[in-house]
Amino acid sequence: MSRRPRLLVDLLSYTGTKGGMETYTQQLYRTFGEMDTGLEIVGLASKEGGRRDLSWFPGEVIRSRISGENRFVWAAGELLATGWVAGRRGADLLHSPATLGPWRTQMPAVLTIHDTLYWSHPELMSTPLYTGPVKWMETRAARNAAHVITDSEAAAVDIRKYLHVPDDRLHVVPLAATPVPARASDGRPTGEVLLLASGQRRPHKNWEGLIEAIALLPAPERPRLVITGGRGDDPLRAVVERLGVADTVELRGWVDEDELAALYRAATAMVLPSFVEGFGLPVLEALQAGVPVLCSDIAAHREIAGEAAVWFDPHDVASIAAAVRVAVTDPGRMARLRVEGRERARLFSWQRVADSTLEVFRTALAGGS
Structure with a gap:
């Protein structure tokens, strides 16, 4: 044999x-x-x-x-x-x-x-x-x-x-995408708009552009933004302090599976502002979890999300801010994207x-x- x-x-x-x-x-x-x-x-x-x-x-x-x-x-x-x-x-x-x-x-x-x-x-x-x-x-x-x-x-x-x-x-x-584990006790706080962003602190991820977009919005319209994925001293902390948005932007660092699950459960939308990607797993993970996606209009992201996303130009802070405003002001569209995203994720x-x-x-x- x-x-x-x-x-x-x-x-x-x-x-x-x-x-x-x-x-x-x-x-x-x-x-x-x-x-x-x-x-x-x-x-x-x-x-x-x-x-x-x-x-x-x-x-x-x-x-x-x-x-x-x-x-x-x-x-x-x-x-x-x-x-x-x-x-x-x-x-x-x-x-x-x-x-x-x-x-x-x-x-x-x-x-x-x-x-x-x-x-x-x-x-x-x-x-x-x-x-x-x-x-x-x-x-x-x-x-x-x-x-x-x-x-x-x-x-x-x-x-x-x-x-x-x-x-x-x-x-x-x-x-x-890997299914995000969810705990039944987690839920979305009433009235809070929470945007989740996740990734390493590499320049092509464009986190500074996202934080600048949050700062561009009038204070009453700013959602809570949680950015996970950093390790050690977070270089984004200086950006948050310079733009005066520490009350709405939280740098969470590296999180375990339970904490990530809680954030997915609470999130109104996921934001991915990368200038370039080879794929973009967080986009697909969000779609599968039923979290609406706001993401940069680049070829790799389009292959994943199709029409099941709110698209923006990652090089234009005003364009990012406009997409964020959709998440804040249009709950009906967010509800539709939750359904469309799950359907899209079934292709993978x-x-x-x-x-x-x-x-x-x-x-x-x-x-x-």
Whole structure:
């Protein structure tokens, strides 16, 4: 009886602190664990990831000493260690789910690229010193990969443009949303308009533009805005104080699942003001939770929400403010968007993500395109 093909999964970037890419990895492999994939799955974890609960991973986990938080150690691990370990463990296939991967492998590799922001919007990167090295690493990983997966057609356009991945090696697999756990005791306070925003404090997220839009509204029209997702000293605190909106804008920082569930239950709408995204998981999570979405009119967001959103120009503070005013003044439209959003979210599922990804894996194992 022949053995199952062995898949080595590159988990070096998984540390529990990196947001959407980690959600993708966790949900994809949790879903694989509920399927008969026909694969033997082995994970190579970072030092930090290996200390976390990895019960969602459907196979053996190799706990390495490679730090996923030290950029230089992690980069060396991505370039060299993943391919070496895959070879040592007799892997037939390697999957790197977080945009970067090995520069050379003995076996076919599948690379998931979530965005190409260092190429398309280098001015929005918070660490310009890394722009050149990251672009070089992305180029090497994409050249080595037998197949590349990405989250949206918008991201695929840029991958073709900047990384020159041909269509027969490029696959668009839209992500899905993870149900937000809700507690029955949570509810929306009577008369309060609460806007929720969630994401890391990276420049392309455009949080400063959102806070400026809140400040632009007359004080009686300003909703309560809660922005989650920051860690440590929040750079947005100085913006809030400068604009004098500390009484309506709350910087909540990193929140656990229970706290996030409470915020979803209380939210009138979710606001996503990004200048650019490879996908935009918070948009889809809000739609699935029945929370109306106010979001920037960019290609990736349009692919997710269709017409089930209030759109604005992220480069125009007045446009953002106008969208916020809709949430404050038009409860009927918010009610319609709750229904339309849930309908739209049904188009996306982690089972579809897993099935499509597994099809790419099988194609790579067969040596085809």
